[in-house]
Amino acid sequence: RPQAGRMREFHQFGVECFGAASPAADAEIISLAKQILCEIGIKNIALYINSIGCSECRKEYSKALKEYFRANIDSLCDTCKDRLERNPMRILDCKSPADKEIAKGAPKILDYLCEDCSAHFELVKKYLTANNVEFTVNPAIVRGLDYYTRTVFEFVSNEIGAQGTVCGGGRYDGLIEEMGGKPTAACGFGLGIERLLLLMDAQQTAFPERKKCDIFIGSMGENENLKASQLATDLRNEGLAAQFDTVGRSLKAQMKYADKIGSLYTMVIGTNELEIGKAVLKNMTDGTTEEIELDGFTDKFQSVVIKQAMSGFESLGLEGIDINDILGGGINGNN
Template identity: 60%
Template sequence: MAIKITRPQGTEDITPKQIYKWHTVERMARETAENFGFHEMRIPTFESTDLFLRSVGETTDVVQKEMYTVKAKETEFTLRPEGTAGSIRSMLQNGLLNDALPQKIFYILSCFRHERPQAGRLREFHQFGVEMAGSAGPASDAEIIALAKAILDRAGLKNIALNINSIGCPTCRAEYHKALRAYFQPHRDELCETCQTRLEKNPMRILDCKSEICSGIAKDAPVILDYLCDECRTHFEKLQEYLKAQNIEYTINPKIVRGLDYYTKTVFEFITTDIGAQGTVCGGGRYDGLIEQMGGKPTPAMGFAMGLERLILTMESQGCEFQPPHQCDLYIAPMDEAAIPTAMQIASSLRTSGYQVEYDLMQRKLKAQMKYADKIGATFVLVLGENELQSQQANLKNMKTKEQFPVSLGEKFEEKFDDIAIQYMFHDVVNDFEKECGTHGSNE
């Protein structure tokens, strides 16, 4: 008896019926990033485990609970849990930071975390992310946030709130950590085991704990904004000024600390309530010490990551439009085996010109072929039988309007098909415009 094998828990198949949604969001994100002067980078799926221990932080949930790590002989590798560490490693290794600054890159990649699967949170998930290295000023923070907002706006999303915060620099965070330890120490025994460890190593991580008990205790904890040094406070105030200059609305949320240790100063999230508890569609911030920490020269940097699964979920819940997939332009229906070579020749010629063309490969009867053509959404159908082959003349049928156009099967066929297809597309665009404007029957 054959054993049925299913996909691993926490992963999803993206079928041909769904892939057009992914193509839509990937294209929007890629084109918008390019408009802001960013360039695509591709990095390995796995990296040395030390890379994530050094960059993400040993006290984070990602490192302590969620990484997929494997050993190959004496070498240890980890499937990437996020994109920033690998991108910065690549910038350093390939000398990008020796070129003109700022360096601006983006990526679309899959990430892996061993989490409890739920809506919008998978063990294999996909991110669009950007990183900008070389600029320390708050104008760069505003630029990164503006890019994220531009993508969300282009997707047509509504009710997306921008939350911002500053978590300071190592200098002012040291004072803040003292205040947090003093606050949490009386509650030490109530904290979860992980947060008891964090209390000494990195008490800010307690603020990010998902435990109801820990988050309840943290509710009245000291606020980082009260401990910012003059430089960090000025940076944060300037960021707000630049956001206002671009008419970008925001809310200051002192509870945002982000989940990874490399963040400094500005952190932000775009949040929605339309997809349940997992409402952060995009999150990011500044990480000025990361490049030096990874062996490079001191270089300021910042970026964000946008979960594509969550973005698509939010678009679906709000009824946003996805660009439909390109359907079959021409289906050729050979009535017998003698017509197949002609069908192949026509298909080959039109495919070279960029048309999507199919012909029967299942030896179906004509009626079944017409049903198939309708099912795949073919715009035109061309029936080839003995009469058409002898006369070298056939009828091109528009499946939507049922119009038929006489065409020659000779050298002029592609030219004639071009004319008919362009005429049809223009007619369709005009009809859509008239429906949208309500001008049916108008002589204006």
């Protein structure tokens, strides 16, 4: 029977990094997972790391493990009795409490790492430490899949039942070749959506707010609507969120809609605006308006936003705040 939040069918999202063999890549992947969890607002989550070495180190280790578990074979569960000769490392991953107890006394892979694997693991730890990523080396982390090499890790919470792994991953340098490709270094992680939601629920984490619309461009008439669509496309190409009317609302209804979606700015394109090539941009937060040229609109719009944001900083003494946080989208195509 699956544990809480551990469904037979589940969703996950993950990150895969191919072609990077350096320990810095392992640390980057782990840092990224941590940052995602932090930005969502997850607290009290432990990071466990381990190295399970390469096929070279595992030869000796496998021998030692078999020897150890053979001495305890009568106490092992049926699955693990079967695993003993085939793949004794999987016994370390068994969830049966009795087997877990036996596994505690088993030889540790870290004592069997070859020189290269050992050096790799030391560097992963060094990178994590240098970047303030707290971790605990836990020899019980072996991951359930055979294709892992060297680094393995899990982010674990004790707030969602006995098996609190929310995110797990590591390095799997042998996988691509095993599937018929060229030998390729690889590392990554998977993050279980259902388990993440369970944890967010347990911690009463607020869902992130949807990104607001930067500008709603109202329009009246076919040519005006066409212009609004072009302006919106240009803005989006620069990473801004822009909307215009596609359902034939009246101008009044369009403005009501812009207000409802919390658009930060609005502008209306009518026959006159098209003719003179200018329109009035309205800041929906403070109600101020400013005339703006439609030619090269995206750049001019961004200048106005920055200028208004800066004047806000001066009066509030908040210089140095990232402008991207205010604008929502990126400036000059960032993000």
